[in-house]
Amino acid sequence: MKKGVLRPGHVQVRVLDLDEAVKHYTEVLGLIETDRDDQGRVYLKAWTEVDKYSLVLRQSDAPGLDYVGYKCLDEAAVERLQQELTEFGCHVEEIPPGELKGCGRRVRFDSPTGHLFELYASKEQTGRWGVGNHNPEAWPRGLRGMKAQRFDHCLLYGPDIAGTIQLFEKVLGFDLAEQVVDNQGNRLAGFLTCGMKAHDVAFIECPEKGKLHHISFLLESWDEVLRAADLISMTDTSIDIGPTRHGITHGKTIYFFDPSGNRNEVFAGGDYFYPDHGPITWDAEQLGKAIFYHDRVLNDAFLSVLT
Amino acid sequence: MKKGVLRPGHVQVRVLDLDEAVKHYTEVLGLIETDRDDQGRVYLKAWTEVDKYSLVLRQSDAPGLDYVGYKCLDEAAVERLQQELTEFGCHVEEIPPGELKGCGRRVRFDSPTGHLFELYASKEQTGRWGVGNHNPEAWPRGLRGMKAQRFDHCLLYGPDIAGTIQLFEKVLGFDLAEQVVDNQGNRLAGFLTCGMKAHDVAFIECPEKGKLHHISFLLESWDEVLRAADLISMTDTSIDIGPTRHGITHGKTIYFFDPSGNRNEVFAGGDYFYPDHGPITWDAEQLGKAIFYHDRVLNDAFLSVLT
Amino acid sequence: MKKGVLRPGHVQVRVLDLDEAVKHYTEVLGLIETDRDDQGRVYLKAWTEVDKYSLVLRQSDAPGLDYVGYKCLDEAAVERLQQELTEFGCHVEEIPPGELKGCGRRVRFDSPTGHLFELYASKEQTGRWGVGNHNPEAWPRGLRGMKAQRFDHCLLYGPDIAGTIQLFEKVLGFDLAEQVVDNQGNRLAGFLTCGMKAHDVAFIECPEKGKLHHISFLLESWDEVLRAADLISMTDTSIDIGPTRHGITHGKTIYFFDPSGNRNEVFAGGDYFYPDHGPITWDAEQLGKAIFYHDRVLNDAFLSVLT
């Protein structure tokens, strides 16, 4: 929050078949559909989120990430950051209010890793789903599937993560919470936060630009990670790995795929961060343990990211 | 973090018998003793804390709270806030560096509720106990008792919480995350945060000044709340209430007493907060449920707070 | 299983309002209604049970227990036990097949504590609800409320538990797994098992005959005990005590009431038993801890049982 960026606010993801995707994100992950727009996009939220939506699905002929948006404290913060992004050398574009329903003006910019990000300060708030903010119950009845609690972060990969990390630290006021460094001092991965979470975005170095590793949603507990794993099996959802723990962040996790091949994570727990903590460093030789704490080796799917 | 206040950094508590208290906080709560000073005070930390200590025990002939200290981003923030506190009308006092071992200059001030608080920007960092910040394991072996993870917050009570909440909001940049309001619109309780936690400090209105309800430490999970309850029974520790859940914050909790009669809480989970969320409001008629979500009535110990 | 008694198979309970009771046992506890009969009785089962029902609700003008039935290995076992019960001095009555729908011949008998019990060997099997016995999933989707897994046991109170325990041990082949004994050697409570469970029935000495303390259902885990507690609060169900742990059996538990005032327990975990283990003994001075391990005192509701 040093520069007014509050949190990951939304992510727009491309899917091959919208109906299948909506079914997956609502019935398996337990997100709630809150709107659609005249472009055919579907808006979804997780139940603890105050804003109207955090996931936007867009039908396309190739899966992947369109952009990640960060909510800012106020319009003044967005304006200041727009200026600084331009000075940093980003390609900066303004998206008019209403292009996403209920969302105000967005400032879109690119990163050296080849991803698109956005900043915005206003979005319609529909309140915590089923509980609101007046004598709220512990949780709403009627949740489905994994009962995902919030959109939490993305792990992205591309070239020049050094430049992108500099952008997030210097311009956006993020802190580097964890990193993987090889014995020549090269940073292979960086996990950045704008609040107390172990990460609000993470980057892994790879030659190809603009790649999405996964979008991640928070669960309540390790017990809920088991329920998620059970649901993955019951629904014949494609699993990547887990249940397991990450070394980095120490979150308890499972990876799987939506019907279009976009990787999802649901996780619980994980470390907290304050700006005076300094980054945690993992040696590249320990990368297996850093990523998958129990197996201590990367699986084939993860190895393919690095090449 | 709006005004540079990061987190609750330490609490100094009076105990009747220092040895008994150290035994309680190390063997029952699982804190780690890190130092003692020539005043005889004992310094303890929880294992995930990067700073050297968060709890200071001082032998006295009456239990209770000496002060709560908040760590700030830097000295500049402390200086700005010192000025603003004075302007707000607080009695402000400077404590020289080293009065607490390893801690820099502290700015102490009082609140309308009759409590003493402190701001400081520097304290010796000894790192996460047993794991550090280089290829850190998930948790250290050798933890004892409840394995408390961090000092989390205090619940304080006294008169004029309206004035104190104004002080924390306007001067210190805290946000009101939750409140209890009666049907005349009087605020009976306020829970405030300077980060993403459900509360970094909380106040309940009562006629007597400067009272401590409890000091609270974070646990990993609801399973660990059960282990804590088991340990309370095994060690013949005086229990207040729990395991249960709070309505306010929805944390899973248990209350008990140190050998001097200071109330402790250990808890897990709970809601998260962002500055654009607005406060959650509980009606005073729902106070029982707000405090103890399952029983939905206040126990005798809690009722005595309110009178 | 020494004498062929397998398990608690059903319990018939009187309720004041059948619709309210069905709503409670299905929506709050998560039992499944499987049938009704021309007497107006409602049959319910828990999802892991292979038999068609384990709870029978009968509308009446007073709540309480009609009888508890135990399923036996075969008709030969029932016949042998019928003979032995008569020889022991019980009043023995035969209930014809079909009096409970889908249930074979039942042998009903009374105990010195003034309760009615039954033995039977055949009941229609509908299989594990929603999963069956062919490639069964981990759990069925569509469960409601607390997702109770099985009817587990009853705690009963009345006079002459010594005689009743002798009946269960000598005639029915149960073992005494745990007991509470005062310093004159009087047994105040006995917990008996016919398998590996910590108890299949339990008795507490009290002057009044034929009383029901609670009927108990198994949950998956301590996390599910929390969910149960949350549901009790959300549904304004009357709570007795919990979440907590018992000393006796060490199960994790919560007590609450159905709309007619019959006490329910849901619990998870607990010790296991083998016939060569010998009973665990609790001193009467430790009765508080034996019953409610964390509070270490009996609450008013429990104290009233003893007088």
Place this chain on the structure above:
Amino acid sequence: MKKGVLRPGHVQVRVLDLDEAVKHYTEVLGLIETDRDDQGRVYLKAWTEVDKYSLVLRQSDAPGLDYVGYKCLDEAAVERLQQELTEFGCHVEEIPPGELKGCGRRVRFDSPTGHLFELYASKEQTGRWGVGNHNPEAWPRGLRGMKAQRFDHCLLYGPDIAGTIQLFEKVLGFDLAEQVVDNQGNRLAGFLTCGMKAHDVAFIECPEKGKLHHISFLLESWDEVLRAADLISMTDTSIDIGPTRHGITHGKTIYFFDPSGNRNEVFAGGDYFYPDHGPITWDAEQLGKAIFYHDRVLNDAFLSVLT
């Protein structure tokens, strides 16, 4: 318990280095060393076990299983079964009392799969470790590592499991709780129980005789399976697979290896069984899901078992 066999009572395992093995089973699994004998064998128990030991380690030049022993209700049962085993065609051998310290006469026999089993009725009882049977606390302080609760079962493989299952059913009174059957009706695996547990022994068909897949120990909960996985990583213990769930039994599990290469399992939960339940059947085409419920494929280590 139909024929008087109570439970798996001990397993003797060969290890290459006794000191390393003792360190593994005590510090990683959390077993307690209770004795050694003049053959140099080491005796260990898990804390909830009433008997003095359940695991016997014997130094050898090849890892593997010596034998599994089952505790019986009394000597009469052992004698009856000895006769029946001989009639069934087993090679039956009597081991004199005291060959294992504190253990009475054992009747050893072989199975068509090429394993050695034993029956015995008496072994020294040292009581539940650290808690005993008088006002027992919920768990003992001072447990180490995974805090394994009991030796639970073995999974064995070899030829002619049909014959071995017949032996366990017909002679020893076990029930078949679960099975894997191919579309020609051949049974590829059988899980058998002598009580309420999902399995007390399990067999998988394979050409080689007398093989040990794993010895298994019970944990308290899924949270403890995570702790076990963390400890496996922290202690650089070789992992096979997990944390995950089995389809068969639905237990939550992790597989790893002792320093000699013997596979260990620790697991929590799982289905319960009664003799009137009939077996659960898994289709061979679903074998992946039956064994590893989340991944739904066999890993290389498991595939090698089948060939």
